[in-house]
Amino acid sequence: MAAKVGPMATQRPRVVVVGSGRLGGALALSLAARRWPVRVLSRTEEGRRRAQALGLKPATPQDLAQARVALLCVPDKAVSEVAREQARTLGKGAALVHCAGALSLQALGAPRGRATGSFHPLCAVSDPRDSLAGHAVAISTRSRALKAVLQRMAKDLELSVLHVPEARRAAYHAGAVLSAGGAVALMATAVEAMEHAGVSADQALAALLPLMRSALRGMEARGLAGGLTGPVVRGDAPVVAAHLQALPEEVAPVYRLLSLQALRLAEPRLSPEARVALAKLLQVSPGRRRP
Structure with missing residues (x-):
């Protein structure tokens, strides 16, 4: 039987965002702007300075005890370790939710009495102040209560929801990477081709960015083959x-x-x-x- 999330508020339960990098900062800022009670837990002094510079409130021991959801916005390789740490620190029944695209729920372990889930926004966040609105998010959990919370979170953040089978997370994430970081790498390759023709890198990028945008508009209007x-x-x-x-x-x-x-x-x-x-x-x- 899936673990329950405890007595969550029906609308916006207390959230702790673990990590104040680009995605953690963007999620915390976006949730706070929509009146979610959010606190940020930074594991390093540098992270605490970043959170303070963004105007985000640091998590106190009381915040950790009262949180109903912890969003783990940490590198993939750190998710399991941070999940174990937070399972010992958070209040009883708080859910653990990772924000990694390629990882299944198994990365969170099986903490007793806690629901687990994933919430992965498909947005190329290069700065914490980037807007998440209008993008998609992949959600996964075995808990009905947590699913309702994550769906409410997605709705408030103006994210459309995707449900990806756990066994196929890596393929899903590869597709996401190809469309974001892969697009940047493709542009770098196109700029290199233009440089081979004698066009400077700055000139090439300035000329090719509008061209790429026009291709994206064509795909949006007419689909892949039509664009x-x-x-x-x-x-x-x-x-x-x-x-x-x-x-x-x-x-x-x-x-x-x-x-x-x-x-x-x-x-x-x-x-x-x-x-x-x-x-x-x-x-x-x-x-x-x-x-």
Whole structure:
């Protein structure tokens, strides 16, 4: 039987955010702005200074005793250790909730009398003052009471809820990383290609950011296949060949892999001849399908 969360307030129970880094700071600020009773527990002096600079209230022993939910905003490798520490420190029945994307609930252990859960916002938080509103959040718990609290938290923060099977958390998180940090890495690769053409990095970034935004708007309006542009969707094999020839050795493999994905998206719109030409150019069998 799943552990209960204790006598939570029906609306906004007391929350302790453990960690005052980018995500911890963003969650604490966002919850406080929506009148959740939030305190922050920092494990280092540097963390305490960050929390103070953000105007966040530090957690006292009394706050820990009265908290109903502890959000663990710590590095993945520290979640298990911090969960054990907090299980000894928090008041009886307080829930432990990690904010790690790739970890299952097993990372929190099985603390007696406590509900466990995860609350992972899909937002690329590069500063604690970044807004979380309008993004999604992956929620997991076996406790009905805690689920209701986390869903209320998501609603107040204007986050849409995803439910991801515990056994597939790593794949879910990989997708999230590809769309955020992967997008930054992709832009760095695009800037490198432009530098190879004689354009400075600053000029390239300034020119490519609006282009990337226009691609995102196209995806949002017309979906993945409908938002696809470029030589692959036009079936223009000579242009793709010219690109592969012109790119630096370390950039060409990235272009090739992304072009293969574009070919899968564009395949229904291409003539058989164009599909064969592009598949041959990209060194993949024209009849190949995704598993």
